[in-house]
Amino acid sequence: MSVTSGRPAIVGAEAGPEPPYPLQMEGKVISGFGRGSKELGIPTANLPVDAAVTPWIGDITSGVYFGYASLQLAPSHPEHAPASSSSFSVFPMVMSIGYNPFYKNTVRSAEVHVLHKFSQDFYDAHMRLLITGFIREEKDYKSLEALVEDINFDCEVAKASLKRDAWAHGKLEGGDWLTKEL
Numbered sequence: 382m383s384v385t386s387g388r389p390a391i392v393g394a395e396a397g398p399e400p401p402y403p404l405q406m407e408g409k410v411i412s413g414f415g416r417g418s419k420e421l422g423i424p425t426a427n428l429p430v431d432a433a434v435t436p437w438i439g440d441i442t443s444g445v446y447f448g449y450a451s452l453q454l455a456p457s458h459p460e461h462a463p464a465s466s467s468s469f470s471v472f473p474m475v476m477s478i479g480y481n482p483f484y485k486n487t488v489r490s491a492e493v494h495v496l497h498k499f500s501q502d503f504y505d506a507h508m509r510l511l512i513t514g515f516i517r518e519e520k521d522y523k524s525l526e527a528l529v530e531d532i533n534f535d536c537e538v539a540k541a542s543l544k545r546d547a548w549a550h551g552k553l554e555g556g557d558w559l560t561k562e563l
Contacts, residue, residue, distance in 0.1 A: 388534060389538070391541045391545075392515070397553065398553065402514055402515075403448060403513050404510075405512075406510040407428075407508060408508065409429075410452075410503055410508050421528070423529070425494050426495060426508060427493070428491045428508060430478075443519045444479060444518040446514065447538070448510060448512040448514065450495050451469040451472075451511075452506050453468050453469050453563070454470060454506055459501060472497045474496055474510065474539070476491060476512070477519065478491050509558065509559055511558070513553065516539065517535070
């Protein structure tokens with residue numbers, strides 16, 4: 382049986398995020414464990430997990446979340462949008478907050494998979510997250526293939542969930558924060 386059997390293809394209320402969402406998180410993109418692109422084929426941008434900066438992070442359930450990421454890319458980055466009214470570019474995202482039991486991590490991490498194919502890395506870029514909802518709790522897997530299958534399904538759930546009109550970042554509480562200049 383597939384690890385995605387019985388999982389919903391869309392999550393969250395049709396009317397938009399419900400409390401405690403949306404949640405905000407931001408920071409400089411840091412190096413992670415180096416598994417996202419190389420081992421999983423699913424590149425991630427990692428943010429520091431710091432309860433002093435993001436108080437809710439210590440209490441939130443370990444699992445997979447979705448929403449929007451905005452990136453302030455360097456002018457030299459190929460995806461930098463100089464003609465935009467903001468130095469931030471907004472993309473849908475899915476993220477894992479937790480310990481990644483398949484890898485037996487002992488440190489809690491926040492790993493963001495931006496649902497856009499970038500031509501190069503963006504370490505040290507300023508990233509803001511507007512977390513709009515919860516997809517599922519984290520779990521362990523019997524194989525790397527099962528983990529990748531579940532992550533790919535998470536990406537499809539995030540895309541489908543965010544396509545609804547009430548979930549557009551411009552309509553969300555805090556959506557304007559994604560592109561507000563520093």
